[in-house]
Amino acid sequence: MTGWTPESRLARVDELLCAAPVLPVIAIERLDDAVPLARTLVEAGLPVLEITLRSEVAIAAIRAIVRDVPGAIVGAGTVLDAAALTAVAEAGAVFAIAPGSTEALYAAAASAPIPFLPAIATASELMRGLEHGHRRFKFFPAESSGGIGALKSFGGPFADVRFCPTGGIDAAKAPAYLALPNVITVGGSWMLPKAALDTRDWKTIGDLASASAILAKRP
Numbered sequence: 125m126t127g128w129t130p131e132s133r134l135a136r137v138d139e140l141l142c143a144a145p146v147l148p149v150i151a152i153e154r155l156d157d158a159v160p161l162a163r164t165l166v167e168a169g170l171p172v173l174e175i176t177l178r179s180e181v182a183i184a185a186i187r188a189i190v191r192d193v194p195g196a197i198v199g200a201g202t203v204l205d206a207a208a209l210t211a212v213a214e215a216g217a218v219f220a221i222a223p224g225s226t227e228a229l230y231a232a233a234a235s236a237p238i239p240f241l242p243a244i245a246t247a248s249e250l251m252r253g254l255e256h257g258h259r260r261f262k263f264f265p266a267e268s269s270g271g272i273g274a275l276k277s278f279g280g281p282f283a284d285v286r287f288c289p290t291g292g293i294d295a296a297k298a299p300a301y302l303a304l305p306n307v308i309t310v311g312g313s314w315m316l317p318k319a320a321l322d323t324r325d326w327k328t329i330g331d332l333a334s335a336s337a338i339l340a341k342r343p
């Protein structure tokens with residue numbers, strides 16, 4: 125599908141992000157890790173994945189997960205420009221996320237085949253997104269941009285906007301975010317410790333992911 129209306133994009137983003145309370149933000153360094161890592165997260169109850177374009181194998185990793193991991197809802201992160209948006213859609217990602225947004229990305233998103241979730245950190249950035257018809261945003265970097273307090277404040281003037289806060293959140297902090305009425309899901313990498321990734325310790329990652337998957341959206 126191309127040519128999003130604000131309503132059709134909002135409905136699709138909600139459908140994708142509501143599928144799990146936590147969105148793992150993943151940087152894959154070795155292509156061979158992509159499928160077992162994604163399978164571990166999906167089996168642990170975290171089917172919605174953000175594969176960031178932070179390594180040379182990221183696009184190939186998206187392709188491999190889409191092809192080989194049933195049940196994975198594969199999104200792409202660190203989508204910084206229109207070319208990257210096209211590339212991740214062609215690789216099979218079903219949504220795209222950025223750590224911010226630009227006029228060029230908003231223009232590309234209007235006709236992209238997959239929905240785009242821009243990020244904001246301030247009220248002015250949010251208002252620019254609203255002008256482009258967006259009502260769902262990543263809030264990044266969440267903890268260092270005001271965290272829970274900022275999201276509560278955004279809820280006043282921007283009551284119909286919903287967020288995926290990401291950045292500096294961990295298992296201890298996530299429940300307070302998820303308890304906010306304007307939070308759909310929480311993004312983060314806390315279930316992917318570097319030591320476990322380096323040693324392909326899928327058991328540790330699976331246990332951390334399972335603990336994240338049962339965090340309730342509401343208290």
Ligand SMILES: O=C[C@H](O)COP(=O)(O)O
Binds near residue numbers: 149293311313314
């Ligand atoms: O850049 C964003 C991160 O990859 C996700 O945030 P985090 O690592 O602080 O959880």
Ligand SMILES: CC(=O)C(=O)O
Binds near residue numbers: 203222262264
């Ligand atoms: C952090 C983030 O949202 C990204 O890299 O896309």
